[in-house]
Amino acid sequence: MKLKTILAAALLAIGLSASAQTVIKFSHVVAADTPKGKASEFFAKKANELTKGKVKVEVYANSALYKDKEEMEALQIGSVQMLAPSLAKFGPLGVKEFEAFDFPFMFDDTAELHTITQGPVGAAMLAKLEPKGIKGLAYWDNGFKSFSANTPMKMPADYKGKKFRIQSSKVLEEQIRSIGGIAQVMAFSEVYQALQTGVVDGTENPISNFYTQKMHEVQKHLSITNHGYLGYAVIVNKKFWDALPADVRGQLEQAMKEATVYANKIAQEENDLSLAGVKKSGKTTVYEPTKEERLALKKAMAPVHIKMADRVGKETLQEFYKATGFDPAKL
């Protein structure tokens, strides 16, 4: 009798925990072996561990569920619960302050960037997503972008007339225009084919994205320009998040904290490994611009800061400039 009662209780507990399991669908557009791909898997594991199985995070990499624009809509209606879109994706959503991250040569290094993303300015920007039904949990690094194409790029004149795929961002559009290029907005999942078929001549991305999408197979030249930043905000559907039991939410916040440390630790390492991979492949010629060539690119792109200042708001830009010391007027 006693054994029966124990068994029944155990079965009930199993049944209960199985039915009480919360599933978080975490969708993203890049490969699993990128900084974002690895950090999302890390988070999934930690979340499961810390919630003792109450939460299961299912990670969908490589646009398996949604492409760039669709995934934001899916999050807002609750078809997926978690995303880590690039910061450029928030401008088209109407939160223009995020476009400050797209300004060329805004950050010299990760330390400058972290002053924003890990400080009060970054936190205030995430709070601006809440009226859109989105809760921002963290910033994850990827890295600095480089240009690729089928002809070498050293001086600004080398970019003239080339068609470059960009993310949907007015600032990035202006950046390409500043060097005489033609900007073509396109979903990330379509870039490889567009490069292969010549729909576009080139693109810009951190090397980890370039390499893991095999873009080096269809681009002859890569110029390590590090001209702009690409990173992420991890976001959740706010309604879903607020409805979680407080203890579970706390455990997930802890998992996110640890995943963020991990993400930001591996980002540069992953980009370095990818660069080594590109070089080893022998398919793309990697060029390191000289100091003079990089300065010429910086000068050519400086007017973007003036032209696009009103879009993101002077206040946000001033906060960024205070953190980075960048002064477009001095170039």
Ligand code: LMR
């Ligand atoms: C891109 O579209 O180039 C990036 O947003 C991809 C990513 O998420 O890193």
